Amino acid sequence: MQGINLKNPLKIDVTDYNINLEKTFNCGQCFRWNYDNQTNTWRGIVRNKVYWIREKEENGRKFIETTASKSEWNKILFTYLDLDTVYEDELDIPNSDKFAINAQNAGRGIKILRQEPWETLISFIISQRNNIPKIKSTIERLCKAYGKKLEVYNENGKQYPSELYGFPSASVLASLDISDLENLGLGYRDEYILNAAKAVDNDIINLDELTFSQVNGNKAVEQLMTLKGVGPKVANCVALFGLHKLDMFPIDVWIQRIIDTYYNGNINIESYGKLAGVVQQYMFYYIKFNSGGN
DNA sequence: TACCAGGTTAGCG
């Protein structure tokens, strides 16, 4: 059970952290944050807890208002939103790289979320050959079928909203039969997911250990690709978004299109250094949501 | 109604 207060949210000055919620939640890295036009608020689920967040500008300062408690903000959301790293300080895009500079200007404010590795793995297995609306709806069906029902109460003691579910654990999915995954819209990915669940549940692959800083991104990608249904693109996305290996640079159809169009089919990822993944997200956001190119 | 989507695999030459 969880209590929230929508009327008197926690208010944090985030001016110095350079975060933009719309870009961060809409840049394609996450699938369970949804925007409510009426309240100008994002609702998301992080580690089986529901949070509402919105931005506010006052007197030239930027604030975040959230239903999280002070300790939840400090212990969970501050880290989840990766506010302790200001990318600008470490990013060093060559001046000659016009496209990347433009993408950075468009994408500035994107933060690479510290999402749960397991949820990220399954989400990006689902993502292959799917569009983003389909990915989101499929994940919601999976959560509703096998995730923990989250009970949230507003300041009046009324349950709010009616139904929300956490992401199902690896052990829960590992205990299922393939037929239990029918009718969720997973398509041929159902066996990939069941197989990944068993591998994680049996500790054949240990996602938590892969998050350790001693494990470099390429090593993590190599491990992830031992899973059936996890190729180079999905593995790079899991490493970047789930394991927080910020130098990983996933190449999907959109990025490949950019490479072919603006880099003559050859891009120098190393030139983006330790934060290449951030540049990748700038590019993805720029080309897809900011009509960069067309 | 067709076409397509933040790819991967297996099976070919």
Place this chain on the structure above:
DNA sequence: CGCTAACATGGT
């Protein structure tokens, strides 16, 4: 190696 058909399904 490199190339490519097949893959399930819902969103648009």
